[in-house]
Amino acid sequence: MWKFIICLLGAGCLLGVLLPTCGGWAQESLPHLLLDRQTVSLSECLPGNTYEEKVHLVLRSTSSRWAVLVSTEAPKKNEEVLQCFSLEGPWGTVKGLEEGTHKLMEGSALREDTVVEVKLLFEPDWRIPPDTYQFLLLFQHVTKDGGPGEPPLPLEVKVEAREKVLLEAEKKGTLNLVVQGPPGLYPLEGSVVIRGKSNTAPWKILLSTKGLRGEKGGLIPPARIFRKVKDTYIALEKGLEFGPFDRGEVEIVLDNLYVQTVFSDQPDTYQGELCLLSLVRE
Numbered sequence: 001m002w003k004f005i006i007c008l009l010g011a012g013c014l015l016g017v018l019l020p021t022c023g024g025w026a027q028e029s030l031p032h033l034l035l036d037r038q039t040v041s042l043s044e045c046l047p048g049n050t051y052e053e054k055v056h057l058v059l060r061s062t063s064s065r066w067a068v069l070v071s072t073e074a075p076k077k078n079e080e081v082l083q084c085f086s087l088e089g090p091w092g093t094v095k096g097l098e099e100g101t102h103k104l105m106e107g108s109a110l111r112e113d114t115v116v117e118v119k120l121l122f123e124p125d126w127r128i129p130p131d132t133y134q135f136l137l138l139f140q141h142v143t144k145d146g147g148p149g150e151p152p153l154p155l156e157v158k159v160e161a162r163e164k165v166l167l168e169a170e171k172k173g174t175l176n177l178v179v180q181g182p183p184g185l186y187p188l189e190g191s192v193v194i195r196g197k198s199n200t201a202p203w204k205i206l207l208s209t210k211g212l213r214g215e216k217g218g219l220i221p222p223a224r225i226f227r228k229v230k231d232t233y234i235a236l237e238k239g240l241e242f243g244p245f246d247r248g249e250v251e252i253v254l255d256n257l258y259v260q261t262v263f264s265d266q267p268d269t270y271q272g273e274l275c276l277l278s279l280v281r282e
Helices: 076-082
Strands: 002-010 013-020 033-035 042-044 051-059 066-071 085-089 092-095 102-107 116-122 131-143 153-159 166-172 174-181 186-189 192-198 203-213 225-229 232-235 238-245 248-254 259-261 268-280
Touching: 033 131, 042 051, 042 116, 051 066, 051 131, 066 116, 085 102, 092 102, 192 203, 192 238, 192 268, 203 225, 203 248, 238 248
Parallel strands: 042 153
Antiparallel strands: 002 013, 033 051, 051 116, 066 102, 066 131, 085 092, 085 116, 131 153, 166 192, 174 268, 186 259, 192 248, 203 238, 203 268, 225 232, 225 259
């Protein structure tokens, strides 16, 4: 004989699973856990985003304490990607699936077959290179009585290249120059923090400026704006290059900026903008 389990999952959403009863199979041959999915596939995944798939587990009734364990099988090169996965169930969250066996949920005797919803979350890190990754996800319903093993759930994710590197300039203080004294080399006040992210490598950051413009219309060109590195002053005329960097996130504190004034510069307050460009090797 067979019985059909129907579970209300949400507004207007039903899950039905057809199960054999004990009259059809011997009790010891019944699987303790069934899945409503045969495979899970996530495509077009970009770093910095979260992707979700739902898997429903059908737990067989049991007279003893039970637990659901989860583990993975993957090539060695894919283990870092498994750190970006997590599983959320009604009994808590398992973060990172890269090593060993994890306890997803547990409980006392189940009086009847039960459907449990589990969320599989994938948050690709910026260090994960673009590629297609394949794994096997193994759920095991463990009871004192034991039981046959469940088939693995194939899992495939495709991580895309982030075509545009994200750069953020955060002002600490204000980058400005007040020209009042004689011609000379003067420091710019404040500093800028540059943050960049990329999942491709190698990549660089190019910083440039069009100069400082005064409130009265004067202009100090990039050839007279410098960054001091140790004992060397590097002009921003051709831009400043940072890198190359590996995949991931970088933070650069841009300080020690100086301006060379000349007699033709009017006494004034000068301000300017920094331009950021990301360079990724094809």
